[in-house]
Structures are given as C-alpha cells and as structure tokens.
Amino acid sequence: MNDQRWQNWLTTLIGVWVFLTPNVLPSFFPDAAVTGLVPWNHYIVGLAIAATGIAAIIAYQFWEEWIGMLLGLWLAASPWLLGFSNVTSLTVNDVATGVAVMALSGWVLTRADATTTT
Numbered sequence: 001m002n003d004q005r006w007q008n009w010l011t012t013l014i015g016v017w018v019f020l021t022p023n024v025l026p027s028f029f030p031d032a033a034v035t036g037l038v039p040w041n042h043y044i045v046g047l048a049i050a051a052t053g054i055a056a057i058i059a060y061q062f063w064e065e066w067i068g069m070l071l072g073l074w075l076a077a078s079p080w081l082l083g084f085s086n087v088t089s090l091t092v093n094d095v096a097t098g099v100a101v102m103a104l105s106g107w108v109l110t111r112a113d114a115t116t117t118t
Helices: 006-028 037-058 060-082 088-111
Strands: none
Touching: 006 037, 006 088, 037 060, 037 088, 060 088
C-alpha cells in the first residue's frame, strides 16, 4: 500500500539529522566533538532510519515501523551503551531523536489498518 503518511516523511528527516549530527552539532556545542565508534553509530543509524522512512513512503509495510521502533530505541540508549553519556548535548540529541522516531513509528502502528499488515 502506498500510504504516504507524514510521520514517515518526518522520520526520514530525523534520519538525515542523525546522520549529520557528528558534523553539525560540534559547531554549536564544542563538547559534542567525538571520535571513534560514536560518529559511525550516528552514520549507520541515521542512514537506517532514513532508509526505513523512505521505504515506508514508497511501499508501506507493517514491519518497517517495527524496525523504526528498534532503531529509535537503540539511538536513545546508545549514549549509555557506547559510553558517551557524559557528552550532554549529544546525549540529549540522541534521546530526543530516538524517542521521536519511536513515537512516530508507534503512532503509525496504532493507526495501521488490518489490510496493511503483511
């Protein structure tokens, strides 16, 4: 079903933001400059969130929202799991965007018709 929900467009934009975060956020918050695994986490998760959003826009499948929920959960928990929770601006960004992705995916899941579940 080609149901282009606004939530999927917003999820795609959030994915792009997450991808850009390691390069943009340090411009405003110098403490957000991180190296090692943290930027790669943002690149991979950001691309995955954006790709899931685009896939849901093009050809909606019920499972895409569940992937979005898992990616949002990982993003919100990653500051503690990857050990950068001491970087306040990045932690707040990741928790806020992770919760937003989970909320948007959950919203679509609660509104999904029985006919769109495949």
